[in-house]
Amino acid sequence: MHEFSVANSLLRLIEENVRQNHGKSVIKVVVKVGVLSGIEPHLLKVAFDHLKERSVADKSELIIEVQQVLIRCRECGYTGEVEDYQFVCKECGSHQLDILDGKDMVLKSIQMEA
């Protein structure tokens, strides 16, 4: 249950950006959570909603976009999503895969009152 630590980092990042943009209060926060980040979206929401009280984001809505693992095969160039964490190319069976997306949690955007 590390989502509270993650939500705390997220709130710090939000506060920093609101300050830089001279915003007043936050309306909406959009994050992308990669399936490989190990962050559970539901628990992240629970943690965020709990921690946002007494912050500039206290009335904000958290939108979580779940990002599947996207790979590109080095052998045949196939690009697609990985299913069930099986890291094998669906086209040619190669294990030489580059992960394009789905590893990190990214704060995409903040909608705030100016």
Add this chain to the structure above:
Amino acid sequence: MCRECGCSLPQKKHHHGEKNSSISGRKTVEVEVLAKVLDANDKQANSNREHFQEHGILALNLMSSPGAGKTTLLERTIETLKGSIRIGVIEGDLETDRDSQRIRAKDVPAYQITTGQACHLDAFMVHKGIHQLPLEELDIVFIENVGNLVCPASYDVGAHTNVVLLSIPEGEDKPLKYPIMFHSADIVLITKVDLLPYIDFDIEDAKRNIKKVNPKVDIIPLSAKTGEGMDRWIRYLTLKRELVE
């Protein structure tokens, strides 16, 4: 990386919506951020790695469920390498300093981090530990993470190598049940192989499951109790240590 949504695809391949909008007459602004939420941790982790590197130290992050044998593995590793490779340990546990006491009993410097309720170590905690160890006198630092197959996988602590332990009593299906942890491994140690005659555990099946979620990972089955497989682990460590310099 696509500057609009933070993925690795070129921008032309996908579309993004309008940025500015107004809600019920209020003046609102939408700011694109595109920052990794754990960016501060990742930066500290990189700084930790550089710190180890400057001292020619190999740092390994040991992760597993509680009771998989991390501390016992460390005890045997320290005994075997005594006199040739100098080891230091950063221990993470929710409570007690029992593990660091076990390590110190082997005449090796150990720093205990008690995380309280935190289920993982992060790069900042490890940084504190680094400065409690006599780095100029060390060749390898082990970071023994909190026993947990979930949370530690999300945090880069600044090690060179992620070592994940899977012990025989846990069952060969664990890599499929905890894919993110096993995907994060550079090497998986299948521990307590001395229990194989007594427990229904198919070691080939376990290896297949590990390779499904992490095809390029190295695997060494071993027993810290009987010493089986320990020679390969020691050779792995020795070579990895040489490659740091």
